[in-house]
Amino acid sequence: MxxxxxxxxxxxxxxxxxxxxxxxxxxxxxxxxxxxxxxxxxxxxxxxxxxxxxxxxxxxxxxxxxxxxxxxxxxxxxxxxxxxxxxxxxIPTVATPVAQGLMIALDGVSDPGNLGTIIRVADWYGIKHIIASTDCADPYNPKTISATMGSFGRVFVSQLDLPSYLEQAQIPVYGAFLEGESTHQKAFSSEGILLMGSESHGVREAAAKFVTDKVTIPAFGQAESLNVAMATGIILDNIRRQHSN
Amino acid sequence: MxxxxxxxxxxxxxxxxxxxxxxxxxxxxxxxxxxxxxxxxxxxxxxxxxxxxxxxxxxxxxxxxxxxxxxxxxxxxxxxxxxxxxxxxxIPTVATPVAQGLMIALDGVSDPGNLGTIIRVADWYGIKHIIASTDCADPYNPKTISATMGSFGRVFVSQLDLPSYLEQAQIPVYGAFLEGESTHQKAFSSEGILLMGSESHGVREAAAKFVTDKVTIPAFGQAESLNVAMATGIILDNIRRQHSN
CATH class of the missing domain: 3.30.1330.30 (Ribosomal protein L30/S12)
Structure with missing residues (x-):
């Protein structure tokens, strides 16, 4: 009882x-x-x-x-x-990961459901670490955990000073922007940080200035935008089809 | 007032x-x-x-x-x-669309938020018609409309006898199954129906028997599955990169 x-x-x-x-x-x-x-x-x-x-x-x-x-x-x-x-x-102690391999960085993604869905799709594409700005949703919010569908045990989220982290990274930073290069054309490096902003504000200037390559998902219809978790999944798929390790 | x-x-x-x-x-x-x-x-x-x-x-x-x-x-x-x-x-009167171009069919997708997100991503990829089994979520549920983020005005959902519709279709039916061919390898036709099942039951037998090609999104990690809206978006991206019209 x-x-x-x-x-x-x-x-x-x-x-x-x-x-x-x-x-x-x-x-x-x-x-x-x-x-x-x-x-x-x-x-x-x-x-x-x-x-x-x-x-x-x-x-x-x-x-x-x-x-x-x-x-x-x-x-x-x-x-x-x-x-x-x-x-x-x-709550585990997560050491700040070295910037290597394929990673995700989130700037101001404040909805716990979106964060959980991003953790789940990160797990699908074999990503172990997500870097999140301090104003992102709490990775241990029950709604986040629930939306991960079990992937919370395999993908770790470090909340930290995102611009400083990106500044020190020695690998490409792929930022999702509406005016970026098409992900269908882009040659991605085997290592890189995929940087996603919130649906309302996009990637903010403080983080945007460390973006090495702006990318965008080509649109074929009239929707103005995609949900941030959806966009993350689609871009990961575009990267992984070029680099499966 | x-x-x-x-x-x-x-x-x-x-x-x-x-x-x-x-x-x-x-x-x-x-x-x-x-x-x-x-x-x-x-x-x-x-x-x-x-x-x-x-x-x-x-x-x-x-x-x-x-x-x-x-x-x-x-x-x-x-x-x-x-x-x-x-x-x-x-509520508009939607004539049952002729099976042509790129379309989506949904089998038992009962969550209105998922349906709304699928309508939004369909609009991004320029799809005008979604065919849905009668037990899918109501396209006019307020939660569905809200999740479409405005795309409800450009994408129409017809609820109908899904197996009969698929049986009569003269274009390929691409069904999402865990054991399908990799969407990274598959040569998609320029016309086709992408058939998605619910997360709990997948595509049910009554509809599955009209699938001409089973496809799957390659996994690189350990997540067991993807959210149905996410999977729909990723497969649409895989098709549209081959056929942009």
Whole structure:
């Protein structure tokens, strides 16, 4: 059974300030909780229904598990559905990655759902690190984690001073701009940072000045723009078709 | 001022049954309402704040406009924000399109946000018609319209008996399957129907049997799948790079 204090903690972890204070975040939903078994993340406690615990006993054997009713889990959850399991997990310490290989940098992408979808598509294309400006959405927001569909365990997001990072990078910085070179024509390097801005402001000047190559997805119709996660996925596909490692 | 009956109508149009009964749907938010000026859709009434009406008087001159407070608009709206303008629009009669050019077909894509994002990316790639199984999300759901970011006026969705439609099509049917041929290798025809299934069930057998070519987006990492809207966008990009008309 979940104690009142545990419910209080789960609810508190819906807030960024509390996640930071506790050094903990929530992983919710069956699929996401099971992904923890394959990750290096440190799991403090798994709260789950007896059905979930029975069905996944072996996978969960190294975790501290607490059985709870679906009602209690739903009360404690920040999500409206899919609450058969909620894990409390330590926020990992992520060392700032060296700029190498193919990476993504995000400038002011503030929607947690978009960030989660970008983490998922980054995982599809084998990218391990995302660099994010400090005003991007919190990578440990429950909505971000939920949208990653399990990829949160394989792709790490470092929030840092983005312009400084880009300034020091020794690899190309491909910035997405409406007036860039067509991604269908562009010869991409095997290493590079794909820099995406927010849908409302694009890449801001402070980061834009370190862009070495402006690129754009060719349009064939009349839509003014694409969703930032969608654009990220399409450009990654354009790069990976040239460089599969 | 919005009358009580008008508020009642606006609220009712949040429901599919009511939209069907009235033959009307809602377009909400400043950007989407302004897109109506460039579309062939028949606008019954625009409810908007005095600021919005003043700023856009010329664009809206052919519409029947009713001034309303932001409070009243928010009460009437199905959205939580961005309520400076709400339009009531006639659901157009869309003739079943002939299978020609590049088209999208959706099998059981039930999330309105995904459908809206697919409409937006279809518009980016110059696609005019989407064929959808009858159990797909309603194209006139306010969440669908909102996610299209204005593209609802340029891309039409026909809900119909999908397997029958595919059976009669005289052009290739490219179905997205995890075991398909790589979209990076595939030679696409200039005409074809891109068939996408739902994330949970994929393309179902009734539609799958009319697929002429199975295709897949090559994966470079460990994510199990991509969001259906994301996958649609990436495959469209792979097709359009070969055939730009």
């Amino acid at each position: 979940i104690s009142k204090n545990q419910i209080k903690l789960l609810r508190a972890l819906g807030q960024k300030k509390q996640r930071k204070a506790h050094g903990l975040f929530l992983v919710q939903g069956e699929k996401n909780v099971l992904e923890l078994c394959n990750s290096q993340l440190v799991v403090k406690t798994v709260f789950a229904t007896s059905e979930f615990l029975q069905a996944n006993g072996q996978a969960l054997q190294n975790f501290d598990c607490v059985e709870a009713s679906l009602d209690d889990l739903t009360k404690a959850s920040t999500l409206v559905s899919n609450n058969a399991a909620i894990a409390v997990v330590e | 919005i009358s009580k009956n008008q508020i009642k109508l606006l609220r009712a149009l949040g429901q599919k049954k009511q939209r069907k009964a009235h033959g009307l749907f809602l377009v909400q938010g400043e950007k989407n309402v302004l897109e109506l000026c460039n579309s062939q859709l028949v606008v019954k009434t625009v409810f908007a704040t005095s600021e919005f009406l003043q700023a856009n008087g010329q664009a809206l001159q052919n519409f029947d406009c009713v001034e309303a407070s932001l409070d009243d608009l928010t009460k009437a709206s199905t959205l939580v924000s961005n309520n400076a303008a709400i339009a009531v629009v006639e």
